[in-house]
Amino acid sequence: MAAKIIALGSGKGGVGKTTVALNIGFAIASLNKKVLVVDTDISLPNLDLYTGLEKPLITLLEVLNGTSDVQSAIYTIQMGLDILPCGSSLQALQNVDLDKLGNVISELKDSEYELIILDIPAGLSKLSMLPMTYSDEVILIVNPDPASISDAQKVKAATALAGISVTGIIVNKYKKSVYNDIGIKLGLPVLGLIPQDEAIIKARDARKPLILLKPGSSSAKAIMKISKKICGIPEKKSIFQRFIR
Numbered sequence: 629m630a631a632k633i634i635a636l637g638s639g640k641g642g643v644g645k646t647t648v649a650l651n652i653g654f655a656i657a658s659l660n661k662k663v664l665v666v667d668t669d670i671s672l673p674n675l676d677l678y679t680g681l682e683k684p685l686i687t688l689l690e691v692l693n694g695t696s697d698v699q700s701a702i703y704t705i706q707m708g709l710d711i712l713p714c715g716s717s718l719q720a721l722q723n724v725d726l727d728k729l730g731n732v733i734s735e736l737k738d739s740e741y742e743l744i745i746l747d748i749p750a751g752l753s754k755l756s757m758l759p760m761t762y763s764d765e766v767i768l769i770v771n772p773d774p775a776s777i778s779d780a781q782k783v784k785a786a787t788a789l790a791g792i793s794v795t796g797i798i799v800n801k802y803k804k805s806v807y808n809d810i811g812i813k814l815g816l817p818v819l820g821l822i823p824q825d826e827a828i829i830k831a832r833d834a835r836k837p838l839i840l841l842k843p844g845s846s847s848a849k850a851i852m853k854i855s856k857k858i859c860g861i862p863e864k865k866s867i868f869q870r871f872i873r
Contacts, residue, residue: 631664631741633733634858635763636798638770639779641750644800645769646674647832648822648851649747650711654837655855656743657709664702664741666712666733668759669749670724673714679705680835687715691732693723698732707837710741726758733762743859751779752786760787766794767819770810771801780814798822798854820854822847 636649646667653665667675667688676684681703690696702712736744746763749756760766766787770780784794795817799810802821811818822828827845831838839848856863 629742630737631739631744632765633737633744633746633763635746635748635760635766637748637756637760637766637768637783638750638776639752639768639781639783640771640776643750643769643771643776644822644828645750646678646747647828648769648798648800649745650675650678651828651831651838651851652855652858653709653711653745654707655839655852656859657707658837658839658852659855659859659861661742661859662710662740663743663745664710664712664736665745665747666736667714667747668729668755669714669747670721670726670755671749673716675711675747676713678832678835679711679713681705681711681713684713684715687713688732689715689717689721689724692725692728694725694728698735707840709837712736726754729758730762733759752783757786757790757792760792761790763792766792768794768797768814768816769800770797770814772799772803772810777810777813784814784816819857820850822850822854 638645653663656663667673686696686701691698691701702710704710746759748759768780770776787794796819797816798819800822801824823846825847827842828847831841842848
């Protein structure tokens with residue numbers, strides 16, 4: 629059975645997309661799913677920095693310039709999560725063939741993984757649009773501020789013109805006072821709200837999974853809830869909810 633490929637994108641940079649992608653990966657791995665997180669940000673990659681994987685020698689850049697195979701660029705980190713980082717070598721970047729990205733994703737799709745998460749660049753450049761075209765589903769990470777919402781609207785419009793369907797949004801750095809029905813504004817379902825929480829920042833700085841470092845935090849609970857939804861795992865009803873039903 630082929631892996632499901634989900635692209636996590638955003639209109640605006642700095643919304644916390646890579647942190648969310650990585651922690652959703654950890655959460656899904658904890659559900660005994662075989663999952664891979666791929667950093668497709670060719671120009672400004674950050675995924676490896678958040679994992680403690682210091683300057684990997686073989687990355688997506690080496691795969692795209694033909695000097696390595698994709699399996700050699702995959703690393704298993706904490707909680708059994710697999711990641712495919714993208715290097716920062718300017719020399720390797722010069723020889724990158726972006727047209728090979730489709731072949732790489734196709735090869736991964738037919739591998740052992742159940743789910744592949746693509747952490748794609750923010751905005752509407754070719755570097756961000758191309759990975760979306762190879763995805764089964766696109767989810768936008770949005771902050772509750774006007775610039776983030778406005779840029780997300782532009783991405784939604786552009787993807788629609790390209791025949792790419794955005795299936796929903798995740799609101800990161802959520803505050804009740806400034807939520808303002810972002811899903812209604814964008815005309816997209818909200819898959820989850822990740823509150824603004826010091827726990828997620830501490831986990832990022834410690835380079836550890838949020839659900840391991842701060843499992844009882846509101847952000848960890850939100851990410852686990854979103855991850856179960858992505859995996860199609862039904863949410864458990866409380867005794868009260870079951871009684872009412």
